[in-house]
Amino acid sequence: MTKVIIDDVAAEAGVSIKTVSRVMNREPNVRPATRQKVEEAAKRLGYRPNASARGLAGNRSYLIALLYDSPSAAYLTNLQSGVLAATQAENYGMVLQPCQYDDPHLADKILTTIRDARLDGVVLTPPLSDHRGLIDSLVDAGIPHVIVSPPATYMETSGGLCVYVDDKAAAQEMTAYILGTGLTRIAFIKGTPTHGAALQRFDGYKDALKAAGLDLDPELVKQGYFDFESGVKAAEELLALPQPPSAIFASNDEMAAGVLHVAHERGLKVPDDVSVVGFDDTPLSRQIWPALTTVRQPIRQMGGCAARMLISRIRQSGDAASTALPYELVIRHSTGGPK
Amino acid sequence: MTKVIIDDVAAEAGVSIKTVSRVMNREPNVRPATRQKVEEAAKRLGYRPNASARGLAGNRSYLIALLYDSPSAAYLTNLQSGVLAATQAENYGMVLQPCQYDDPHLADKILTTIRDARLDGVVLTPPLSDHRGLIDSLVDAGIPHVIVSPPATYMETSGGLCVYVDDKAAAQEMTAYILGTGLTRIAFIKGTPTHGAALQRFDGYKDALKAAGLDLDPELVKQGYFDFESGVKAAEELLALPQPPSAIFASNDEMAAGVLHVAHERGLKVPDDVSVVGFDDTPLSRQIWPALTTVRQPIRQMGGCAARMLISRIRQSGDAASTALPYELVIRHSTGGPK
DNA sequence: CTGAAAGCGCTTACAG
DNA sequence: CTGAAAGCGCTTACAG
Numbered sequence: 001m002t003k004v005i006i007d008d009v010a011a012e013a014g015v016s017i018k019t020v021s022r023v024m025n026r027e028p029n030v031r032p033a034t035r036q037k038v039e040e041a042a043k044r045l046g047y048r049p050n051a052s053a054r055g056l057a058g059n060r061s062y063l064i065a066l067l068y069d070s071p072s073a074a075y076l077t078n079l080q081s082g083v084l085a086a087t088q089a090e091n092y093g094m095v096l097q098p099c100q101y102d103d104p105h106l107a108d109k110i111l112t113t114i115r116d117a118r119l120d121g122v123v124l125t126p127p128l129s130d131h132r133g134l135i136d137s138l139v140d141a142g143i144p145h146v147i148v149s150p151p152a153t154y155m156e157t158s159g160g161l162c163v164y165v166d167d168k169a170a171a172q173e174m175t176a177y178i179l180g181t182g183l184t185r186i187a188f189i190k191g192t193p194t195h196g197a198a199l200q201r202f203d204g205y206k207d208a209l210k211a212a213g214l215d216l217d218p219e220l221v222k223q224g225y226f227d228f229e230s231g232v233k234a235a236e237e238l239l240a241l242p243q244p245p246s247a248i249f250a251s252n253d254e255m256a257a258g259v260l261h262v263a264h265e266r267g268l269k270v271p272d273d274v275s276v277v278g279f280d281d282t283p284l285s286r287q288i289w290p291a292l293t294t295v296r297q298p299i300r301q302m303g304g305c306a307a308r309m310l311i312s313r314i315r316q317s318g319d320a321a322s323t324a325l326p327y328e329l330v331i332r333h334s335t336g337g338p339k
Numbered sequence: 340m341t342k343v344i345i346d347d348v349a350a351e352a353g354v355s356i357k358t359v360s361r362v363m364n365r366e367p368n369v370r371p372a373t374r375q376k377v378e379e380a381a382k383r384l385g386y387r388p389n390a391s392a393r394g395l396a397g398n399r400s401y402l403i404a405l406l407y408d409s410p411s412a413a414y415l416t417n418l419q420s421g422v423l424a425a426t427q428a429e430n431y432g433m434v435l436q437p438c439q440y441d442d443p444h445l446a447d448k449i450l451t452t453i454r455d456a457r458l459d460g461v462v463l464t465p466p467l468s469d470h471r472g473l474i475d476s477l478v479d480a481g482i483p484h485v486i487v488s489p490p491a492t493y494m495e496t497s498g499g500l501c502v503y504v505d506d507k508a509a510a511q512e513m514t515a516y517i518l519g520t521g522l523t524r525i526a527f528i529k530g531t532p533t534h535g536a537a538l539q540r541f542d543g544y545k546d547a548l549k550a551a552g553l554d555l556d557p558e559l560v561k562q563g564y565f566d567f568e569s570g571v572k573a574a575e576e577l578l579a580l581p582q583p584p585s586a587i588f589a590s591n592d593e594m595a596a597g598v599l600h601v602a603h604e605r606g607l608k609v610p611d612d613v614s615v616v617g618f619d620d621t622p623l624s625r626q627i628w629p630a631l632t633t634v635r636q637p638i639r640q641m642g643g644c645a646a647r648m649l650i651s652r653i654r655q656s657g658d659a660a661s662t663a664l665p666y667e668l669v670i671r672h673s674t675g676g677p678k
Numbered sequence: 679c680t681g682a683a684a685g686c687g688c689t690t691a692c693a694g
Numbered sequence: 695c696t697g698a699a700a701g702c703g704c705t706t707a708c709a710g
Binding site for chain 3: 005006050057059
């Protein structure tokens with residue numbers, strides 16, 4: 001119960017406190033035998049480094065911030081939980097930083113916050129992942145950062161660290177699945193245009209049509225904004241067409257929920273009259289009726305991966321590289337064919 | 340850009356650093372004029388206290404922890420956002436602490452975490468709000484804490500700090516509303532039995548029936564556990580009854596979503612064949628079809644209130660008292676009557 | 679109501 | 695690969 005400090009561990013291991021410090025911070029240049037001796041002593045004593053002392057002496061916080069602007073609650077909590085777990089395993093802490101994408105001074109404010117709180121690095125999440133001004137400021141200021149679901153152009157033009165899912169391949173595969181159920185008149189509801197993933201999903205849809213030898217019918221493509229309301233609006237237009245689609249692929253679950261809403265109001269049976277597909281596999285997709293066919297992204301793992309990459313970059317361990325994580329098609333009851 | 344420290348503020352205000360410290364920590368015994376002088380100097384210089392230095396010198400973290408065990412994502416993010424805002428306004432920080440209700444060593448683990456991280460206090464959220472062992476440990480160890488939605492018995496028997504909504508009155512009012520639409524055969528799906536709010540909601544339902552001169556029909560009351568699945572199960576039993584209910588009041592939105600699911604599968608029209616009501620006003624309640632009539636709790640405000648009460652208790656400012664926040668009936672399309 | 683001194687437990691340079 | 699000294703920016707006692 002009585003608190004254990006670095007001197008205790010040093011005494012127990014028979015080394016100086018500086019060596020204990022090296023081990024706790026995973027610094028190189030410690031003999032394996034010494035490292036092990038220190039780790040055992042720390043464990044035996046139940047030593048936990050004092051975060052405040054570390055922060056004060058090192059002029060930094062050992063904290064990373066999760067930057068977000070009102071994503072869906074499910075997305076945020078999953079990502080958060082992944083970041084938190086990874087962060088604690090590395091003797092780091094996580095703080096939450098709500099942001100406003102539209103704030104013209106966003107980049108300045110964030111930089112100030114980072115300096116004031118001596119934050120070690122930040123994780124950017126959609127839609128902030130698309131905020132070029134913010135990203136550029138971070139790069140210019142030399143702030144370590146990792147981007148979750150970056151814009152397509154960013155991935156190609158920079159050496160920045162990113163975590164993502166191959167949205168294009170996922171959308172292509174899902175479109176192919178729908179085609180496989182015998183439906184060819186497939187509508188698509190696009191996501192927010194500035195969001196990289198939105199573009200990729202649309203590309204995947206187009207590629208699948210092309211691969212099947214089908215032409216893209218422009219009247220079957222509607223602009224949405226990743227929210228329920230825009231899904232409703234797009235669905236109303238689509239289902240009022242003289243020749244309505246036999247399937248609607250919405251770029252995310254919330255818009256798909258909007259589509260279901262409109263289908264129900266019009267007395268349409270899903271999937272008999274129209275198939276509906278989403279993207280994300282949020283809890284919502286299981287709770288609406290019928291349960292939604294969708295694409296699962298491993299959000300929690302993406303958070304963990306982002307945190308580990310960021311910390312490794314902060315420590316200059318230098319073996320961090322952008323990572324693509326696997327997606328998965330989840331076939332439920334809003335589409336025909338085998339479940 | 341160059342960092343401002345307490346000495347700079349002291350010099351600017353013409354006082355000692357100790358006085359600046361008093362002002363920043365809202366301590367008493369500072370002449371108003373002096374306080375103002377310091378506050379102006381701090382503002383002019385853009386002074387932000389160094390959290391690490393405060394923590395090290397004070398042997399505490401100026402951090403409060405939000406303790407939770409997998410509540411709904413919407414609930415967590417809302418509460419979190421309220422706590423975060425209040426906390427920052429008071430020069431405190433917030434950390435997240437996931438817990439496992441069923442862990443037999445939960446109380447010990449939490450106490451250890453609190454000591455290791457020198458946490459100043461904790462906010463308990465459902466279902467941890469009902470964990471007597473945890474609460475007792477916190478009380479015994481003298482750890483400042485605030486309970487969100489406490490068990491009914493706790494409120495009456497202890498001087499503990501709580502934030503809550505009058506669940507009983509809300510459920511009573513909602514039941515009365517359903518009765519007002521002309522329906523009398525109203526079923527009720529209870530929530531997790533150990534959860535105080537679950538009991539209160541059931542009490543409110545019973546009181547409303549009694550006030551209307553109606554007898555409680557035991558076969559119309561089902562046990563649920565605040566999750567989608569248990570809502571499905573309860574609804575299946577209810578709707579298979581020889582004389583099914585004309586309305587179903589689920590103790591939360593997720594269970595209500597389960598009820599809608601079953602109703603749709605059975606080809607029942609909502610609200611024509613059966614009215615459905617939830618509790619919480621999560622985003623889900625707007626995204627399912629038809630949009631759900633429910634009760635809104637001001638979750639975000641509850642978080643802010645809890646944080647302010649906790650910090651005031653930590654500072655021994657001593658004017659904190661348990662607080663009831665207002666609820667609101669949200670009438671949408673899953674019930675008959677005027678919208 | 680206000681202040682001068684000591685010290686919290688680490689990391690940073692620097693040395694070897 | 696390892697260590698001795700200094701100091702980070704606050705708060706805590708203690709004084710007056």
